[in-house]
Amino acid sequence: MTSDQEQALNAHLEAIAQILYDESDSTAITTLEGIELTLKDQIQTHVSPQLGPFFIRKVSRTTAGKKRRLKSTLGQLTLTHRQAQSLGVAPHRQLSPHLENCCLRLSANLSYAQAAKDLAYLTGIVVPAKSQQRLVHQQDFAMPRVDCPIQELSVDGGKIRLRTELHQASEWRDYKAVATEQGIIANFHNNAQMINWVNSQPLEVPVTCLGDGHAGVWNIVAEIATAAERREILDWYHLVENLHKVGGSTRRLHQAETHLWKGEVDAAIALFKDCRGKQAQRFCEYLSKHRQRIVNYDYFQAEGICGVGSGAVESAIKQIGRRVQISGAQWNAENVPQVLAHRCAYLNGLIGSL
Template structure:
């Protein structure tokens, strides 16, 4: 922009500011926040819609088609069907793409009612809680795409509370999530979503798969990549946690931990085979079941072969839970999958355009 253009904008802006100021009630201008809110409201009503409409016409190069009003972060815009089509805005939409994404980013973190309050306070534009909810349920959320080979995957499960008839006990249902360096993907009642996503990505050979002792996790990994290309590892921290549940002699527990840290399952099992109490018996069965997944954790960590714990996915589950388990939240069965996709898209940074410095 030339100095002359900057000066022209300043003179026009000064004239606009004077008109807007003369139209204001002085009682609404007692603090700086009063001024910010009042100016924003006036600009959204009288200034930015005119600028937005000019840009729409100049950029699209057409004025053809039926005109509709579009609610946007610039205020109410007038846009024709042809203009909307050229500018990537659905002809049936009543909200602009940027306003939609602002709503989706907010409702990915808070309840729809709170998102409605926040969007109005931040942008000056009113979008009801019901509209916030509809936006989520009709959206096709993007999934992360790896551009380099994925070397590690970790999987785990979380819970979502379902809406139940009044007076009946709350019902919680499991969902699964998988995490890679590129992001997190979750699914409810449809493991195929995360399995298909993983198999569509470029996968390293070997592919390290980390998980706890639950069958559901390993059933997912079984469908990813080829068996000979997978390195399945039982999460060290879950293994040690299960060991400590056996209880009894501290000396024996420490010896077992040392054996397991080096991947010596046979020696660790021998310490408990003579014990008859249920925790010890169950732990021996646990070791037998997962013996092929128990590696030399000490060497793997020392040589930086790969991760030895599934902390990444556990953290991801907690991040999802901050929205799914928000105080008082319960969901219709048919909506849980979309709510998970919404939260994951937000955590993966896939809602809205990335803003770069001009």
Template structure:
């Protein structure tokens, strides 16, 4: 912008400021916070709708068609049918695309009631809690597509509380979350098929490191990902050590077993228990044999920069839980998939673009 245009804008701005100041409650301008609120209110009511309307008409090149009102971060705008088509405004909506995006960003982190309060503070625009909820459930959250080859992934389960009739105990149900390391995350409610299809639709590296804990359900999912020759299945080291700790007994023996397992030496680990017969030992040895092919040389893999723990997916489940497990939260079963998609879209940065 050249100096002449800047000077014109400053002159017009001072003229507007003079007019608006005269219409401001004297009590409101006694503090900077009051001035900020007053100026924003004037801008939303009198100034930015006019500027926005000019931009809309000039950019679209038309004013034809029946007009409708849109609430936006510029205040209330009038948009014609033709303008809405050209400027990619959804049909029948009362909310501008950017205001809607702001609402989705905020409500992905907290309750709809709190989102309504925060949106008003942040933008000066009122969007009720019921509208916040409707905005979420009318979205089509597309699952992300990864461009770079996926080298590592992890899968784990989380819990969501379903709404039940008053007086009946709560019901907790499982969902599955997947983290394509350093790429994207997703979550699926009682829909493992969609999870597998989404993962297989990504560019998968050869080999593809698949990390998981000892639950059979996780490995049943991995069995459908890529090919057997492509997958490098690794039992989460920290889960392995946690199960070792349940055996108890001599700390020296446990340290020796852990040292063997760190090198992927399953036989050496089992040999440490030859002189001790116990039910806990039998359970642990059965666990080792069940996952024998997934117990790798952890020390070598870690040195090569390959993940040996499923911390990434555990973090993902915790981050999803921060939204779906907020105090008192209960969800209609049919709404759970959309709520999970909403939260994951936020975690993937979809609303910050």
């Protein structure tokens, strides 16, 4: 901006400011916050709806087509069908792209009702809770972008509460998630969607797959790449957690942990061969079942070959849970996949751009 342009702009702004000040409720502008809220409302009502169409005409270079109205962070805007096409505004949408992204970023963290309240306070634009919910279910949320081969992924499951009839007990159901260095994906009753996404990406050979002892986790892993192209590792921290459930001699538990840290499964099982307790027997069965997934953790960690714990996906499950398990939240089963996709898109930084 040149000096002359800046002087001209300042003169116009001074005149605009005087008009807006004269039209303000004097009782509403006695504090700085009051000035901020009043000025934001006036700008969205009187100023930016005039500036917006000017930019729209200049950029789109057209005024042709049927007119439509949009709510936007600039206030109410009117643009034509051709202008909407030129500027990437989807047909039949009542919210501008930026306002949509504001809604989606808020409702990815909050209930739809709270998102509506926060949006009104932050932007001055009212988008009711029902509209917030409909907006989520209209989206085709982007999946993580993978630019280089996936070296490591972890698989785990979380819980989500399904809506039930009044006075009926809550139903908690499992969903599954996959975490990679590039992002998180999750789905409900559609493991194939996650598996297909992983297999459609470039994968390191071998690709490391980490998980706990749950059979559902390894059923998913079994569909990723081929057996020769993947390295399956039982999460070390889950392994130790299961070890200490056995109880008994602290010395024996310490010895078993030392053997397992070096991948010595037979030596660990031998320590419990004379134990008749059910926990010890179950633990030995657990070790035998996952024998091929229990590696020399000491060596793998020392050499930096790969991770030894599935902390990434456990963290992802907790992050997803902060939205889907907020107080009182219940979900229709058919809506759960989209709710999970919404939260994952937000966590992956794929809603809006800065």
